Amino acid sequence: MAAGLLDQIRSIFDGDPGVRKVADDPVLSAELLMLFRMILADGLVSESEMAVFRRICKDAFDIPESSIDAVIEYLNDFGYETNGSQAIALFRELDIERRKLLARHMVEIAKADSQLAESEVRLLRRTLDLLGINPVDVVKPNE
Numbered sequence: 001m002a003a004g005l006l007d008q009i010r011s012i013f014d015g016d017p018g019v020r021k022v023a024d025d026p027v028l029s030a031e032l033l034m035l036f037r038m039i040l041a042d043g044l045v046s047e048s049e050m051a052v053f054r055r056i057c058k059d060a061f062d063i064p065e066s067s068i069d070a071v072i073e074y075l076n077d078f079g080y081e082t083n084g085s086q087a088i089a090l091f092r093e094l095d096i097e098r099r100k101l102l103a104r105h106m107v108e109i110a111k112a113d114s115q116l117a118e119s120e121v122r123l124l125r126r127t128l129d130l131l132g133i134n135p136v137d138v139v140k141p142n143e
Contacts, residue, residue, distance in 0.1 A: 016067050016070040016071075017067060018057075018064050018067020018068065018070060019067060019070045019071055019074045021061075021062075021063060022071050022074060022075070023074065023078075027094065028061060029075070030086070030087035030091065031061075031087075031091070031102055032057070032061075032071070032075055033075060033087050034088075034091075034102060034106065034127065035056065035102075035105055035106060036053070036072075037123065038109045038110055038120065038123060039053060039109055041110070041117065041119045041120045041122075041123045042115070042117035042119050042120055043119070044113075048112040048113045048114075049112040049113055052108050052109050056105050056108065057071065060101070060105065088127065088130045092130075092131065092132075096132075096133070099131045099132070099133055100133055100137055100138060102127075102131070103127065103128055103131065103133050103137075103138045104138055106123075106124055106127060107138055107139070
């Protein structure tokens with residue numbers, strides 16, 4: 001209990017730990033922005049897409065669930081500073097498995113609302129091309 005209280009006090013003075021984690025890591029910020037762009041690709045934000053985004057934040061990036069709303073607000077406030085091309089450029093430097101993970105996360109979000117819009121397919125196709133990823137590698141399980 002005391003540790004939780006200390007974390008809350010630290011959060012007041014230092015800001016939200018999830019937001020700090022995202023703000024301190026340009027690659028993580030870029031990845032979350034790309035995922036958010038996939039959510040927005042069809043012009044609609046569905047609850048199922050947001051649920052997948054939240055799960056990815058928690059499970060893949062270890063962002064505390066209590067921080068996710070603040071992280072989304074941070075991305076909304078400061079995400080304009082990074083465009084899609086800049087985000088992709090950051091990922092080109094990463095190993096192929098990390099790039100494939102981004103692509104898989106984008107696919108998860110695109111499929112979340114059970115309606116794959118043409119705009120989502122175009123965004124995914126363009127991203128895969130820019131990242132040098134074969135589409136088969138995204139849908140094929142890791143071996």
